[in-house]
Amino acid sequence: MRKLICASIVVVLMVLLPLTSLAQAPGSRNLRQGDSGPDVTEVQRRLQRWGYYQGPISGTFGPQTLAAVQAFQRRHGLPVTGIIASRTFAALGITMRPAAVAPNRAAAVTPTRGVSPNDMQLLARAVYSEARGEPFEGQVAVAAVIMNRIRSPLFPNTISGVIFQPLAFTAVADGQFYLTPNQEAFRAAQLAVNGWDPSGGALYYFNPRTATSPWIWTRPYIKTIGQHRFLR
Secondary structure (H helix, E strand, C coil): CHHHHHHHHHHHHHHHHHHHHHHCCCCCCCECCCCECHHHHHHHHHHHHCCCCCCCCCCECCHHHHHHHHHHHHHCCCCCCCCECHHHHHHHCCCCCCCCCCHHHHHCCCCCCCCCHHHHHHHHHHHHHHHCCCCHHHHHHHHHHHHHHHHCCCCCCCHHHHHCCCCCCHHHHHCHHHCCCCHHHHHHHHHHHCCCCCCCCCCEEECCCCCCCHHHHHCCEEEEECCEEEEC
């Protein structure tokens, strides 16, 4: 009888432990003050990397984490709720898992017809070389600028034409464009191709810390995401 009880406990633990782990995987649940787990740890790491969070990486969603989340939401034009849900996860570059993501959001990462694998590779390279280290929303915005240029009569009407237009992108000129993009860059490219435009219709962007062209400062300002200013 004792052996049977022990065996039953082992079986229950084998079933419950993976479920607990899945429930705390980044993007598997909304996060708010009072929560704790590996998913909170990942959020704290990202907020710390981008300068929003100065506290310890504790895995506990306390007042410091709340303040950092609210500052991040405010900076990125998100509802300042202090709760990390789908839009804030996306801006942080964390993919929500199927159980937590809305159906229309899940469909948004399906590649659009008419864009070749080569074009997606080029767009992901542009995102990675121009915007790696930026918030995920900022990476999508860089890809969206390229898509906006395709639709503008002022620019070439293909992804390759826009990217390789002379002097259009610093990363092409200095060779960083040929670095291997990561999966985050591919996801950002896919979302932009499918219509997400966090840039607000921008045709230009620049980093004010490194910009050398006086002309870029004359363009109408739309918003700032991370280190980049987006312009018409």
